[in-house]
Amino acid sequence: MKTTVNKINVPSDRRIIVTSDVHGHYKHLKNLLETVNFSEEDILFIIGDIIEKGPESLKTLRYVMDICKKYTVYVLMGNVDAWRLTMFEDDDAESNEELLDYIIYMKERWGGCFFADMCDELNFCISSPSDIPEAKLRISKSFNDEFEFLRSLPTIIETQNFIFVHGGLPTADIDSLVGDDAFNVLKNDAFINKNLYFPKYVIVGHWPVTLYGDKIACSKPIVNHNQKIISIDGGCGLKRDGQLNALIIPDINSADFTFSSYDDFPIDIAMTSQEESANSVNIRYTDNKIKILEKGDEFSYVQHITTGYCFYILNSYIYSYSENSTCDDYTDYCLPVKVGDELSVIQKTSRGYLVKKDGISGWYRGS
Known part of the structure; x- marks a missing residue:
């Protein structure tokens, strides 16, 4: 061609x-x-x-x-x-x-x-x-x-x-x-x-x-x-x-x-405010090697190999638990949220909601 x-x-x-x-x-x-x-x-x-x-x-x-x-x-x-x-x-x-x-x-x-x-x-x-x-x-x-x-x-x-x-x-x-x-x-x-x-x-x-x-x-x-x-x-x-x-x-x-x-995510309204996280990571498939530090039932504590950054990740995003573990695209960023903000809900977990606001993905710990 x-x-x-x-x-x-x-x-x-x-x-x-x-x-x-x-x-x-x-x-x-x-x-x-x-x-x-x-x-x-x-x-x-x-x-x-x-x-x-x-x-x-x-x-x-x-x-x-x-x-x-x-x-x-x-x-x-x-x-x-x-x-x-x-x-x-x-x-x-x-x-x-x-x-x-x-x-x-x-x-x-x-x-x-x-x-x-x-x-x-x-x-x-x-x-x-x-x-x-x-x-x-x-x-x-x-x-x-x-x-x-x-x-x-x-x-x-x-x-x-x-x-x-x-x-x-x-x-x-x-x-x-x-x-x-x-x-x-x-x-x-x-x-x-x-x-x-x-x-x-x-x-x-x-x-x-x-x-x-x-x-x-x-x-x-x-x-x-x-x-x-x-x-x-x-x-x-x-x-x-x-x-x-x-x-x-x-x-x-x-x-x-x-x-x-x-997108086709359901929209909900934030009932409480939330401050933006000071540090965060956006793991992408181009650099997604991780080390499992502690495996949990829903979340596991891992380390990003390239940066050494440690964070909790949903197990459903982890591809394997071997020495060569990798994960899907993932972020631990907490969004700045005000009461009344509209949030697109990507996933509900025991530790909060993975949401999107104005095209930015992250976590909301409120109700």
Whole structure:
């Protein structure tokens, strides 16, 4: 897959809404667009990873295809979208075994996948690698529109003041990237940390923004005016506390950015206030090795190997209790809370509530 660049001029009198990394969460996307009152007067950019790692990939893709017909919508390729196309087009015995293993894993881990959704709609059961060629044949005939839509997606869109790309750019000279391997711009991990600067704002998804913070888990878009990079992936579906973000640009010539988001956590009202914790940690999968110091029934006391920081963690977040223990993304941060604050409740425990407030995850010990 090669890098492609579409250049468009956006009218100066229309609001721009940008989202990314929907990952098969149809309800999140639909509710997010309702939250921001998306209409035919707006322009919507969806910057990749429409499918996979969620329960309704096929339904989500069709919803995106439908709104493209009714509204002004620009959709870009994501690394996951591209990988699924590549996986489907590979045609040998080894790739068939890999695809079967992938389908089984995705259904167990995420509740479904793009290929499984299509097979389910066709009432075709895959039980062995030998079933894969027939499944691909039937899928190709029945879902040609969906595949053609995915294959048509550009990897970069440039406008007057903004560049949209899923992962990131290795250079500001985007014309020089045309024809290169698309994965160089689709999968550009920790893009902000590359110390690159751009003349136009580069808006990306791919890398959940919470991965940038080592103290506090925050899912809100990051706007770096110095580098002119905006990262908006809220970890929808991938993170237990994730959300689907929408960056809102009031006008193509404006840098007065706001954002909205959607998640499906229940909301409760804080009855007591709480002070912010002085110290905290945000463990991320990129650095998640821990040492178990004391195992408990619900929580265990552990030490983060890299920093030496000790904290209590829910056992359900610990992957193993061996010498090479690791954990899921986790924070011990206590949020500053006032009476009457609305808190999204992620999990209730015997030691308080794991909640989210204004896109920031943490603990609330009150009632």
